[in-house]
Structure formats: structure tokens, C-alpha cells
Amino acid sequence: MNYILLIATVLLVQLNVIAQTSGKNVFLETSKRSNHYYVDLRETDALVFEMETFLHGPEMGYAIRNIDTLTRQSDGAYAGRKTKIIKKKDALLLIRESKKKKEMALVDVADSASANAHLNNAYYLERYLEMSKEINNAFPLWNASWDRFSTWQSLNNKEINYRAFRAFADERIKLMKDSIVEEQNRCTVLMNYLIQNITTINYTALRDSVAKLLVNDSSTYKLVYQLKPSAYFRKVIYQVAKEQPEFFFRLAEEHTSKNQHYIFNSIGIQDKEVLAKLKLVEDHDKIKKSFFKDIKYRRRMPFVAVGFALAECVGLVLLFVVIF
Structure with a gap:
């Protein structure tokens, strides 16, 4: 009382x-x-x-x-x-x-700091998601709505007064949007150029251009940066495999195993047309073996997952029988 x-x-x-x-x-x-x-x-x-x-x-x-x-x-x-x-x-x-x-x-x-942080978190995540949807409507190959938590964690003023934070967040997200749109425009222009000229471009020019698409796919805003292939990269790699299959293996040979994985995953496991063209490529035996081994592995994965799930179910049933 x-x-x-x-x-x-x-x-x-x-x-x-x-x-x-x-x-x-x-x-x-x-x-x-x-x-x-x-x-x-x-x-x-x-x-x-x-x-x-x-x-x-x-x-x-x-x-x-x-x-x-x-x-x-x-x-x-x-x-x-x-x-x-x-x-x-x-x-x-x-x-x-x-x-x-x-x-x-x-x-x-x-705890006013904690209360402000809750309000600020809610406002920031909502505004970031709105920005992501707007950009994704203009650039369907870009989507980073999941990255809003990473950018939130990078802030060092999460607990300031919520009114002051809103002005800060609006300005920050505007800068992020401008940066992302600029990057998506660059990637779109480069991707379209490469696809349109994929049958005539020489290997060196292709290699150097593709490297420019190996960028952060989730947030091109420089405060949160992690190198990985963009959807533009994967789309170009697919066209390379389809139109210049020998270049596909040359690109894979020049990348690290991590980036080889990204290159391999640009090709669907059921894409018979492209896989047939890649099988006909002469030489590059080592990288070809790695690629088709990866294809087999990805084809088996759904069955392996189902097998593990069934094994768990059987284990639970046996445990139930033993106990009761």
C-alpha cells in the first residue's frame, strides 16, 4: 500500500x-x-x-x-x-x-532508457521494413527486410528520447535508401549489359565485370557490410553457364571455395538444358567434378532431411513403447 x-x-x-x-x-x-x-x-x-x-x-x-x-x-x-x-x-x-x-x-x-529503446526499436524496424518494400518494388532482385535487426544493432543511440530518435531514424533511413538505390541502379545497368552481350564479351572483361556484382546482397549501406553474391551476380552467372559454359568453369576456378559455392548454386539442380551444356565442356576436369558432385549433393538433401525426420519419429515411437 x-x-x-x-x-x-x-x-x-x-x-x-x-x-x-x-x-x-x-x-x-x-x-x-x-x-x-x-x-x-x-x-x-x-x-x-x-x-x-x-x-x-x-x-x-x-x-x-x-x-x-x-x-x-x-x-x-x-x-x-x-x-x-x-x-x-x-x-x-x-x-x-x-x-x-x-x-x-x-x-x-x-527505466526511461529501456522504454525509449522499445519505442525506438518499434519505430526503426517499421520504417526500415517500409523502405525495404519500396525498394524491392522498384528492384525485385533486392530484398533485405531481414537485415533491419543488424542495422538496428549497429546504432549507439537506441535509448535516446523517442521524439529525437524519430528525426534521427528518418534521416538515417533516407541516407540508407539513397545509397541502396544508387547501388541497385549500378548493378541493374551492369547486369543488363552483361546479359545482352554475354555471347560476344571476352573472358577477361566478363570476369572483371562479374566481380563488381559480388557485393553485399542484404544492405549496401556501408555501416553494415558483408561480402556475398547479389541476385544480380547469380543471374549473370546463370546466363554465362547457358551461353558460355566454358567461361562458367573458368570463373569457378578463379574463385575461392566459398565463392565457388555461390557460383555453383546459381544453377538449378533440375535445369537439364544448362546442365547438359556444362557436361559437354572439355577440360576443366577438376572443377567439373566438384560442380556435379555439388549438384548430386543438393539433389539428395531433401531426401536426407526426410530420412532424418522419419528416424526421429521412429525413435520417439520406440521410446514411447519402452516407457509405457
Whole structure:
């Protein structure tokens, strides 16, 4: 009870400060972690953030399900489209208006840095995903929506005030978008040139040009960079195998085993036309053997996976029989 009175006293003091000091705000949250809300309470209005969490592999992400803007009423309460804030017995309550009315106690945010980080994470991930969809619509061979967590982790100001962070995030994502679009334009032009001239281009020019497509496929923004083949690279390699099969093996021979893997995977395991052309290539015996070994391995993988799954099922059945 003393704890509740202390919280109520702190809230009343802070609300009194708001009433006297223009521009100040009170940062609140619902006391229970389920159906969690953050509230930015100001003298004349308030923002209510309905939060939710989700898992992205090992990462925990936050999302803002809804933002409600509330206006202060003549009786001191705050009212919005979906929520209200009222004072009841020296405590502040957030009321969610729905088929089943729900009242939730509001308390002062215990850790403002953590609360801001949650709001900032939700805003950043949403804005990054919007950017990814927009770029992917213009450049179908590019997609890095999954990379939003990596770019978020690279930030060193995750816990700043959420209002300041939004201005920062908007500017950062704009720079990222400009950089990515510039890179995708470059890759598109180069890819189209190589495909259009694939039957006449000499090997040296092809090799040097293809190397320029071996770039980061997920985020060309320089703060997050990991070398791997782009979809443009794979598409060109496929056309090389189809139109200049001997060049395909020469390219594979000049790359490391890791990049050889990327080159090999540019060819589908059921693409009979291209595989037949590659089989007819003379010489390059060592790399040809590695390539067709890789094809056989990839063809077996689905059956191996099914076999392991069946073995696990049989093991569980036998264990059940032994126990019972």
C-alpha cells in the first residue's frame, strides 16, 4: 500500500510540474507487462502507445500496434479515439474503450532508457521494413527486410528520447535508401549489359565485370557490410553457364571455395538444358567434378532431411513403447 501511495504521490508531483512548466511531459506505462502501454502525458494532450513483441530468430523485436492521441478535457481527464486517462482515488488509470472495457493502472516508467529503446526499436524496424518494400518494388532482385535487426544493432543511440530518435531514424533511413538505390541502379545497368552481350564479351572483361556484382546482397549501406553474391551476380552467372559454359568453369576456378559455392548454386539442380551444356565442356576436369558432385549433393538433401525426420519419429515411437 505504501508503494502505491508513493507512486501516486510521485505522479501527482509530476503532473503538477507539467501544469506549471510548458513543454515538460510525464512518461508513464501500464503496471502489468501483458497488454503493455506507454503514455507520454503532457499538459494539453497525451500519446498512448499500445506495444507488442515478436521474435525474429533469436532477436526480440517491438512493434507499436496502435498510437492514440488524447486531448485534455475540462474535467482534467484525457480522451482519445480508443483510450482515456482518468484520475481515480489518487491514481491514474488508462481505460481502453472496446467491447469489453478495460482499466489499467498507470505508473511512472521505471527505466526511461529501456522504454525509449522499445519505442525506438518499434519505430526503426517499421520504417526500415517500409523502405525495404519500396525498394524491392522498384528492384525485385533486392530484398533485405531481414537485415533491419543488424542495422538496428549497429546504432549507439537506441535509448535516446523517442521524439529525437524519430528525426534521427528518418534521416538515417533516407541516407540508407539513397545509397541502396544508387547501388541497385549500378548493378541493374551492369547486369543488363552483361546479359545482352554475354555471347560476344571476352573472358577477361566478363570476369572483371562479374566481380563488381559480388557485393553485399542484404544492405549496401556501408555501416553494415558483408561480402556475398547479389541476385544480380547469380543471374549473370546463370546466363554465362547457358551461353558460355566454358567461361562458367573458368570463373569457378578463379574463385575461392566459398565463392565457388555461390557460383555453383546459381544453377538449378533440375535445369537439364544448362546442365547438359556444362557436361559437354572439355577440360576443366577438376572443377567439373566438384560442380556435379555439388549438384548430386543438393539433389539428395531433401531426401536426407526426410530420412532424418522419419528416424526421429521412429525413435520417439520406440521410446514411447519402452516407457509405457
